[in-house]
Amino acid sequence: MLDRIDFALLSLLRKNARLPNKELAEHAGIAPSTAFERVRRLLSTGTIQGFHAEISPAAIGIQLQAMVSVRLARHSRGQLDSFHRHLASLPEVLAFYHVAGADDFLVHVGVRDSNHLRDLALEAFTERPEVAHIETRLIFEFRRNPELPDYAGRVT
Template sequence: MSEESSKAGPGSSVASHDVRPVSLDDVDRQILHLLQQDARMPNNALAAAVGIAPSTCLTRVRALRNAGVIRGFHAEVDPAALGRGLQAMVAVRMQSGARNRLAAFAQRLAARSEVLDLYFVAGADDFLVHVAVEDSDALREFVLEQLSAFTEVALTETSLIFEHVRTSSSRHG
């Protein structure tokens, strides 16, 4: 993840519920659609594509960032290229008495280099943790040493990711 995007957890200022109420018009929606397709699109090309002046486009993009609609720009890097070819989703269920430590637990996990994404979820589990590691030994060590070793963790369940296919809906909102 880039410096501009961070891993959100309970209490994080980046969580989606922190978006300030904003009224999006058709031009804003077009800008967002184009940036989701190519976040590196130059401002003048973006402005031309939506039919507004470059200065107006820049003002709109800044307003969308300030409102929290655009959370950041980042490069999506293949973890295998960095020597972390094994990915998994780890479901984590916390002990019922640990509810007051969820934010601290999430911050501790988000700081780990193995963690690509951290989701605080509803349902039987409390977190889904997307990790990328070198091999099965590194995955086992992460689950045992970074998750199961903590008393606030009641249960973990690990699912290996064989392949990730980015869908058009994940790129286009």
């Protein structure tokens, strides 16, 4: 279970994963050695799953983003695994979610332009035998929330 210090460290790292250990410790009100050991433990237990850079889409040529809803024709383990591997292999896929409801997947894609999006929809989705239906929604803006919800019932 996470305590208030773990939660403080996670909140600080969520907002700035490049925060130096000394500053991290200072903001959390603990010694630098304690901060270092706590972060190391959070990594080893899988609580922290990685550190990532937020990259400007335009800087890498992404001019258009969309969320593609995908409905599968069948729901066998083999088809799900195959579709997971397929999505993970596409450079245009920024993230994907296996969801419950009318659709089976939500796929966040980044492309050069509308022609690229059309070609991706045709080649990467509608031509797949396991796909029954897709629906595409353009994304006008994306922002990540740096705040963490606290549902773990941490000890204070």
